[in-house]
Amino acid sequence: QQQVKQSPQSLIVQKGGISIINCAYENTAFDYFPWYQQFPGKGPALLIAIRPDVSEKKEGRFTISFNKSAKQFSLHIMDSQPGDSATYFCAAIPYNQGGKLIFGQGTELSVKP
Amino acid sequence: DAEITQSPRHKITETGRQVTLACHQTWNHNNMFWYRQDLGHGLRLIHYSYGVQDTNKGEVSDGYSVSRSNTEDLPLTLESAASSQTSVYFCASSSTGIETQYFGPGTRLLVL
Numbered sequence: 001q002q003q004v005k006q007s008p009q010s011l012i013v014q015k016g017g018i019s020i021i022n023c024a025y026e027n028t029a030f031d032y033f034p035w036y037q038q039f040p041g042k043g044p045a046l047l048i049a050i051r052p053d054v055s056e057k058k059e060g061r062f063t064i065s066f067n068k069s070a071k072q073f074s075l076h077i078m079d080s081q082p083g084d085s086a087t088y089f090c091a092a093i094p095y096n097q098g099g100k101l102i103f104g105q106g107t108e109l110s111v112k113p
Numbered sequence: 114d115a116e117i118t119q120s121p122r123h124k125i126t127e128t129g130r131q132v133t134l135a136c137h138q139t140w141n142h143n144n145m146f147w148y149r150q151d152l153g154h155g156l157r158l159i160h161y162s163y164g165v166q167d168t169n170k171g172e173v174s175d176g177y178s179v180s181r182s183n184t185e186d187l188p189l190t191l192e193s194a195a196s197s198q199t200s201v202y203f204c205a206s207s208s209t210g211i212e213t214q215y216f217g218p219g220t221r222l223l224v225l
Contacts, residue, residue, distance in 0.1 A: 006155070032212045043203050043216030044156070089155055098163055099144055099207050100171075101214060103155035 003027075004092050006104025013111050019077040021107045023090035026071070030092040034101070035064065035075050038087045047088070048075070080111045115140040119204050119217040127225055132191040134220050136204030144207045145187040146214060147171075147179065149200040156203065162187055163209070194224045 006023045013019045023033075034049035050057045050064040050073065057064045063076040077084055090104040117138040126132050136145065143164045148156040158171030160179040168179050176198060178190045191198055201221050205214040 009153075034212065036216075041218075043205075043218050045216065046213050049212070093212055098161075099212050099214065100158060100161065101146075101156070101205075103148075103157070105153055105155045 004104045006090050010108045013080045015113050017080050019080045021075045023104050024072045029095045031095040032093040034091050036089045082111045085111050117217040119220050123221050125223045126194050130194050132194050134189045136187050138206040142206035143209045146205040147189045148203045151200050196224050199224045
Protein backbone atom coordinates (compact mmCIF):
# COMPACT_ATOMS: atom_id res chain seq x y z
CA GLN A 1 0.00 0.00 0.00
CA GLN A 2 1.47 3.31 -1.05
CA GLN A 3 1.65 5.72 1.85
CA VAL A 4 2.30 9.32 2.62
CA LYS A 5 3.18 10.12 6.23
CA GLN A 6 2.65 13.61 7.59
CA SER A 7 3.84 15.35 10.75
CA PRO A 8 3.14 16.98 13.09
CA GLN A 9 -0.52 16.17 13.72
CA SER A 10 -1.05 19.64 15.21
CA LEU A 11 0.97 22.83 15.25
CA ILE A 12 0.64 26.10 17.15
CA VAL A 13 2.54 29.11 15.80
CA GLN A 14 2.61 32.75 16.83
CA LYS A 15 1.53 35.37 14.33
CA GLY A 16 4.46 36.29 12.12
CA GLY A 17 6.26 33.01 12.71
CA ILE A 18 7.13 30.23 10.29
CA SER A 19 4.93 27.14 10.10
CA ILE A 20 6.61 23.96 8.85
CA ILE A 21 4.77 20.75 7.98
CA ASN A 22 6.64 17.68 6.83
CA CYS A 23 5.69 14.70 4.67
CA ALA A 24 7.49 11.54 3.60
CA TYR A 25 6.52 8.95 1.05
CA GLU A 26 7.43 5.34 0.56
CA ASN A 27 7.08 4.81 -3.16
CA THR A 28 9.22 6.41 -5.82
CA ALA A 29 6.53 6.23 -8.49
CA PHE A 30 4.82 9.48 -7.57
CA ASP A 31 4.98 12.36 -10.02
CA TYR A 32 2.93 15.14 -8.44
CA PHE A 33 2.87 16.43 -4.87
CA PRO A 34 0.08 18.86 -3.97
CA TRP A 35 -0.80 20.49 -0.68
CA TYR A 36 -4.43 21.06 0.22
CA GLN A 37 -5.83 23.54 2.74
CA GLN A 38 -9.10 22.86 4.54
CA PHE A 39 -11.09 25.27 6.68
CA PRO A 40 -13.67 23.94 9.16
CA GLY A 41 -16.88 22.84 7.47
CA LYS A 42 -15.37 23.14 3.98
CA GLY A 43 -13.85 20.80 1.46
CA PRO A 44 -10.10 20.79 0.85
CA ALA A 45 -8.77 23.24 -1.73
CA LEU A 46 -5.49 23.11 -3.63
CA LEU A 47 -2.91 25.44 -2.10
CA ILE A 48 0.33 24.73 -3.96
CA ALA A 49 1.89 21.77 -5.78
CA ILE A 50 5.29 20.59 -7.01
CA ARG A 51 6.71 18.00 -9.40
CA PRO A 52 9.72 15.85 -8.43
CA ASP A 53 12.06 17.48 -10.96
CA VAL A 54 11.93 20.73 -8.96
CA SER A 55 13.49 21.19 -5.49
CA GLU A 56 11.51 24.23 -4.42
CA LYS A 57 8.39 26.14 -5.39
CA LYS A 58 7.24 29.41 -3.88
CA GLU A 59 3.88 31.13 -4.15
CA GLY A 60 3.55 34.18 -1.96
CA ARG A 61 4.12 33.17 1.66
CA PHE A 62 3.86 29.45 0.86
CA THR A 63 6.89 27.38 -0.18
CA ILE A 64 7.25 23.68 -0.92
CA SER A 65 10.69 22.14 -0.46
CA PHE A 66 11.24 18.78 -2.12
CA ASN A 67 14.04 16.29 -1.42
CA LYS A 68 13.78 13.48 -3.94
CA SER A 69 16.62 11.37 -2.57
CA ALA A 70 15.17 11.44 0.96
CA LYS A 71 11.59 11.02 -0.34
CA GLN A 72 10.51 13.98 1.72
CA PHE A 73 8.72 17.24 1.06
CA SER A 74 7.61 20.05 3.29
CA LEU A 75 5.38 23.10 3.38
CA HIS A 76 6.69 26.34 4.83
CA ILE A 77 4.31 29.18 5.64
CA MET A 78 6.21 32.41 6.16
CA ASP A 79 4.83 35.27 8.26
CA SER A 80 1.99 33.03 9.46
CA GLN A 81 -1.33 34.79 10.01
CA PRO A 82 -4.42 33.86 12.05
CA GLY A 83 -6.27 33.44 8.74
CA ASP A 84 -3.88 30.59 7.91
CA SER A 85 -5.40 28.55 10.74
CA ALA A 86 -6.70 25.46 8.99
CA THR A 87 -5.94 21.80 8.41
CA TYR A 88 -3.25 21.11 5.83
CA PHE A 89 -2.90 17.88 3.89
CA CYS A 90 0.02 16.79 1.80
CA ALA A 91 -0.72 14.36 -0.99
CA ALA A 92 0.87 12.49 -3.83
CA ILE A 93 -0.37 11.20 -7.15
CA PRO A 94 1.13 7.94 -8.40
CA TYR A 95 2.64 8.03 -11.86
CA ASN A 96 0.18 7.16 -14.58
CA GLN A 97 -2.76 6.51 -12.22
CA GLY A 98 -5.21 9.06 -13.44
CA GLY A 99 -5.01 11.65 -10.70
CA LYS A 100 -5.70 9.39 -7.73
CA LEU A 101 -4.68 11.35 -4.64
CA ILE A 102 -3.01 9.62 -1.71
CA PHE A 103 -3.28 11.91 1.30
CA GLY A 104 -1.19 12.36 4.42
CA GLN A 105 -2.94 12.29 7.78
CA GLY A 106 -3.32 16.07 8.03
CA THR A 107 -1.91 18.83 10.26
CA GLU A 108 -4.15 21.15 12.22
CA LEU A 109 -2.45 24.55 12.26
CA SER A 110 -3.41 27.24 14.74
CA VAL A 111 -1.82 30.68 14.42
CA LYS A 112 -2.14 32.71 17.61
CA PRO A 113 -2.46 36.51 17.39
CA ASP B 114 -20.19 29.66 -12.00
CA ALA B 115 -19.25 26.01 -12.29
CA GLU B 116 -19.32 24.16 -9.00
CA ILE B 117 -19.53 20.83 -7.21
CA THR B 118 -22.35 20.20 -4.77
CA GLN B 119 -23.15 17.45 -2.32
CA SER B 120 -26.43 16.50 -0.68
CA PRO B 121 -27.51 16.10 1.96
CA ARG B 122 -24.98 18.07 4.01
CA HIS B 123 -25.91 16.18 7.16
CA LYS B 124 -27.49 12.77 7.52
CA ILE B 125 -28.40 10.57 10.46
CA THR B 126 -29.35 6.99 9.73
CA GLU B 127 -29.67 3.66 11.46
CA THR B 128 -27.49 0.59 11.17
CA GLY B 129 -28.56 -1.62 8.29
CA ARG B 130 -30.29 1.05 6.23
CA GLN B 131 -29.32 1.87 2.66
CA VAL B 132 -28.07 5.42 2.23
CA THR B 133 -27.24 7.35 -0.94
CA LEU B 134 -25.11 10.47 -0.96
CA ALA B 135 -25.37 12.71 -4.00
CA CYS B 136 -22.55 14.49 -5.84
CA HIS B 137 -23.14 16.84 -8.76
CA GLN B 138 -20.58 18.88 -10.71
CA THR B 139 -21.10 21.40 -13.46
CA TRP B 140 -17.52 21.58 -14.76
CA ASN B 141 -18.07 18.74 -17.23
CA HIS B 142 -15.13 16.92 -15.63
CA ASN B 143 -14.56 13.31 -16.67
CA ASN B 144 -12.95 12.26 -13.38
CA MET B 145 -14.93 12.03 -10.15
CA PHE B 146 -13.85 10.71 -6.76
CA TRP B 147 -15.35 9.87 -3.37
CA TYR B 148 -13.30 10.16 -0.18
CA ARG B 149 -14.03 9.70 3.48
CA GLN B 150 -12.31 11.82 6.11
CA ASP B 151 -11.59 10.47 9.56
CA LEU B 152 -9.41 11.95 12.28
CA GLY B 153 -5.90 10.53 12.09
CA HIS B 154 -6.43 9.05 8.62
CA GLY B 155 -6.67 12.08 6.40
CA LEU B 156 -8.82 11.46 3.34
CA ARG B 157 -9.09 7.96 1.95
CA LEU B 158 -10.32 7.08 -1.52
CA ILE B 159 -13.52 5.03 -1.64
CA HIS B 160 -14.43 4.85 -5.35
CA TYR B 161 -13.61 6.78 -8.48
CA SER B 162 -14.74 7.13 -12.06
CA TYR B 163 -12.98 8.28 -15.22
CA GLY B 164 -16.15 8.66 -17.26
CA VAL B 165 -19.69 7.50 -17.91
CA GLN B 166 -20.19 3.81 -17.13
CA ASP B 167 -16.68 3.60 -15.62
CA THR B 168 -16.25 2.88 -11.89
CA ASN B 169 -13.26 1.69 -9.87
CA LYS B 170 -12.60 0.65 -6.30
CA GLY B 171 -10.37 2.71 -4.07
CA GLU B 172 -8.55 1.98 -0.85
CA VAL B 173 -11.65 1.58 1.37
CA SER B 174 -14.43 0.41 -0.97
CA ASP B 175 -15.99 -2.38 1.11
CA GLY B 176 -19.65 -1.61 1.88
CA TYR B 177 -19.87 1.16 -0.73
CA SER B 178 -20.92 1.32 -4.36
CA VAL B 179 -21.12 3.96 -7.09
CA SER B 180 -22.65 4.26 -10.52
CA ARG B 181 -21.94 6.79 -13.30
CA SER B 182 -24.82 7.23 -15.71
CA ASN B 183 -23.89 10.75 -16.82
CA THR B 184 -20.92 13.12 -16.64
CA GLU B 185 -22.32 15.35 -13.89
CA ASP B 186 -23.25 12.88 -11.15
CA LEU B 187 -21.56 10.18 -9.08
CA PRO B 188 -23.86 9.01 -6.26
CA LEU B 189 -22.32 6.99 -3.43
CA THR B 190 -24.44 4.23 -1.91
CA LEU B 191 -23.90 2.56 1.44
CA GLU B 192 -25.60 -0.78 0.92
CA SER B 193 -26.18 -1.53 4.61
CA ALA B 194 -24.92 1.26 6.83
CA ALA B 195 -22.59 0.34 9.69
CA SER B 196 -21.40 2.44 12.63
CA SER B 197 -17.87 2.25 11.18
CA GLN B 198 -19.13 4.29 8.23
CA THR B 199 -19.82 7.31 10.42
CA SER B 200 -17.58 9.88 8.75
CA VAL B 201 -17.41 12.99 6.62
CA TYR B 202 -17.68 12.20 2.93
CA PHE B 203 -16.18 14.36 0.20
CA CYS B 204 -16.76 14.23 -3.51
CA ALA B 205 -14.18 15.66 -5.91
CA SER B 206 -13.75 16.08 -9.64
CA SER B 207 -10.98 16.81 -12.11
CA SER B 208 -10.37 17.08 -15.83
CA THR B 209 -8.64 14.30 -17.71
CA GLY B 210 -4.89 14.85 -17.58
CA ILE B 211 -5.16 17.61 -14.97
CA GLU B 212 -4.12 16.71 -11.45
CA THR B 213 -6.02 19.40 -9.56
CA GLN B 214 -9.13 18.04 -7.88
CA TYR B 215 -11.99 20.29 -6.83
CA PHE B 216 -13.80 19.21 -3.70
CA GLY B 217 -17.39 19.56 -2.66
CA PRO B 218 -18.43 20.88 0.77
CA GLY B 219 -18.83 17.41 2.27
CA THR B 220 -21.60 15.31 3.82
CA ARG B 221 -21.45 14.51 7.52
CA LEU B 222 -22.96 11.06 8.07
CA LEU B 223 -23.82 9.59 11.45
CA VAL B 224 -24.81 5.92 11.63
CA LEU B 225 -26.54 4.99 14.89
